Amino acid sequence: MLSEHTINVVKSTVPLIEEASDTLTDHFYQRMFAHNPELKDVFNMSNQRSGRQRAALYDAIAAYARNLDNLAVLKSAVERIAQKHSSFYIEPHQYQIVGHHLIETLRELLGEALTEEVESAWGEAYGFLADIFITREEAIYRSSYDADGGWRGRRKFALVEKRLESDWVKSLVFEPVDKGPVMDFKPGQYLGIEVSPPEEENIEIRQYSLSSRSNGERYQISVKREGIDHPGVVSNFLHDDLRLGDEVNLLPPCGDFHYVERQAPTVLISAGVGLTPMQSMLETLYDQHVQQPVVYLHACNHPGEHSFQRSLAKMLGSQHASEQGWTGHIWYLERKEVSGESVPGIQVHSELMDLASISDSLYLDDAHFYVCGPVPFMGFVKQQLLSLAVSEDRIHYEVFGPHEAL
Ligand SMILES: Cc1cc2nc3c(=O)[nH]c(=O)nc-3n(C[C@H](O)[C@H](O)[C@H](O)COP(=O)(O)OP(=O)(O)OC[C@H]3O[C@@H](n4cnc5c(N)ncnc54)[C@H](O)[C@@H]3O)c2cc1C
Ligand code: HEM
Incomplete structure (x- = not known):
């Protein structure tokens, strides 16, 4: 458990962090991608280019700092984030990298406000949160691995069917290259798909909801073609370039939004x-x-x-x-x-x-x-x-x- 002192020190810096949120976010990502360019293969680089939706990580950390003395309020958020992370197969060593750049960002931008005491309290608090995610994500990876037809991390699948469903949406059906069974999923869950579009410098990962019932043999997703002025990287690649027989990496189905059986309509x-x-x-x-x-x-x-x-x-x-x-x-x-x-x-x-x-x-x-x-x-x-x-x-x-x- 975190000491009362650590909690108080971290909470005292929340206004500072919230005030500088945009600058901190920009600096953090620039720093992290400059020092650890391999992480460009994990994050959505379109979002980085367009500047959209980058604040999630910092906002979550600020919310965590605000609620350090009542972590129960973050329980459902932690579960949702851990599910999302697992669709990217985020691994424990990456928490160290993110933690390092987080503290360095605070040091570089907060200057004297980042005293030794504040730095060590933040280090401890970040480590505590990272452990919660690492433990939960490991449990998700393990249960995917243990499931019939399950696996851990990436598994090669081939495109076996492609169908136009409506003006902007195509369904794509994938079967494992190893010809084995595939694990069941709960209706409503999604999976991560990892592709390398030829014009892109980086590998790109996106999530797609599974769009048929679970059948133990294949997975179907249905993808809308995104963007006109700035064509969406992965959706357009899946629509236009991925051909029958081509291979992609799929991450096991996950997600906390799914149908739950109840005696109710x-x-x-x-x-x-x-x-x-x-x-x-x-x-x-x-x-x-x-x-x-x-x-x-x-x-x-x-x-x-x-x-x-x-x-x-x-x-x-x-x-x-x-x-x-x-x-x-x-x-x-x-x-x-x-x-x-x-x-x-x-x-x-x-x-x-x-x-x-x-x-x-x-x-x-x-x-x-x-x-x-x-x-x-x-x-x-x-x-x-x-x-x-x-x-x-x-x-x-x-x-x-x-x-x-x-
Ligand atoms: C849990 C979950 C389930 C999902 N399920 C589905 C699903 O079932 N079907 C589905 O179609 N999608 C689904 N999505 C969305 C999907 O993951 C992708 O986000 C979507 O396909 C767009 O990806 P993209 O690579 O084509 O676009 P990206 O390249 O990621 O771009 C995203 C948007 O930004 C715009 N953009 C890109 N660059 C710029 C720029 N420089 N300036 C301004 N704008 C820019 C693009 O036009 C596009 O609209 C789901 C997402 C999640 C999180
Ligand atoms: C304690 C540390 C972390 C916190 C609080 C955190 C928080 C978050 C949050 C809130 C989201 C958005 C989730 C959603 O859509 O519901 C997210 C997404 C994401 N996280 Fe984390 N995260 C942490 C660590 C990491 C690490 C170590 C990595 C890997 C290097 C990582 C990679 C990602 C990626 C790739 C996404 C998807 C968004 C994108 O593509 O830009 N996160 N995280």
């Missing part, structure tokens, strides 16, 4: 490419003939951008779905003429998703709500659910990027 809510984890959940619930109501809600611009339509119609139009009262609602922003019930069980609306207008069919008293899509969309959905008296502990969501609070 399930409501799946997505927008845009945020439907990928929902597709996995719905396929799983359908395959397992779950005897509970399911409501599927999705929003996108128009039918051309709506992936998995046929499979959705099959599942929601099935006898099982009608016996269990499964329903679906789709909102197309740009297509007013398609309103109505186009497929049994699926109601099509125009304009923006509005949960209040269908509140009678949402099982508001006891359903669990799984949400994925752009952050503003998820913020809107959460506010609507809260205003319909859904308790926060029944709302679960995934951000397709560094986590943000809604």
Whole structure:
């Protein structure tokens, strides 16, 4: 445990760290990549170039410093970060590197404010936090390794199928090159994919939600082509350059956003490419003939951008779905003429998703709500659910990027 003295010294520097947060973040990454360029193969270099979403690490450290005397409040954040880290296979020695550059950054920027006492308290506090992550990440690596069909770190997979799902989304299916089985995952989880696009200096790793049910043999992801002025590095590479038979490294499935079996209805809510984890959940619930109501809600611009339509119609139009009262609602922003019930069980609306207008069919008293899509969309959905008296502990969501609070 950290001593009261250490806690007090670290907490006393929080205002200083928060004030200089942007400068510290910039300096920290510049320093770290200059001294340890191998870490450019781990971090998302597009984010570094565009300056977006770099603050996560420093913000987390500041939050940790603020809550040093009440670490319980950080428990769910630690779990989420450890899951994310494990999709990059972050290893213990890298914590030393990050810790070193963190302290050096403080030294270089805080000058005299970084007394010996402050430095040693920060060193101790960082080491304590790093140990929490290292221990949890090792447990995740071990359980992936021990699982049937599981592995640790990187494993070679070959692309065996590529399919256009809608205007911007392609599904890619991978099988292990060693022809062995693959470990099961929980519907909603994601995996890390490591690729080397030819024009890039560095190896790039990204996360993609698994977009089918678990089957023990292969993994399917569904990728939206990102960016026009600045084409997204990995999504465009996967769309255009990766060919059948080409090999990539996959990191084992992980993530704390996943369907949990409960004696309660399930409501799946997505927008845009945020439907990928929902597709996995719905396929799983359908395959397992779950005897509970399911409501599927999705929003996108128009039918051309709506992936998995046929499979959705099959599942929601099935006898099982009608016996269990499964329903679906789709909102197309740009297509007013398609309103109505186009497929049994699926109601099509125009304009923006509005949960209040269908509140009678949402099982508001006891359903669990799984949400994925752009952050503003998820913020809107959460506010609507809260205003319909859904308790926060029944709302679960995934951000397709560094986590943000809604
Ligand atoms: C848990 C999780 C699950 C995910 N699941 C999915 C999924 O199922 N399907 C899916 O499609 N995605 C998913 N993602 C998102 C995915 O990981 C990638 O972030 C996404 O594919 C973009 O990666 P990229 O390499 O193509 O873009 P990057 O190269 O990382 O660029 C990201 C964005 O920045 C913009 N950009 C790049 N350079 C610049 C610049 N210099 N200036 C300004 N803007 C710039 C690009 O246009 C792009 O929009 C998920 C993410 C997470 C964290
Ligand atoms: C105690 C130390 C650390 C803290 C507090 C921390 C915190 C975080 C946080 C908050 C995120 C965002 C998670 C999310 O999206 O939900 C993150 C992501 C990430 N972390 Fe860490 N981290 C630490 C150590 C490390 C180390 C040692 C490495 C490896 C060198 C690392 C590599 C990454 C990477 C690659 C990402 C993904 C974001 C990106 O690509 O830029 N982290 N970390």
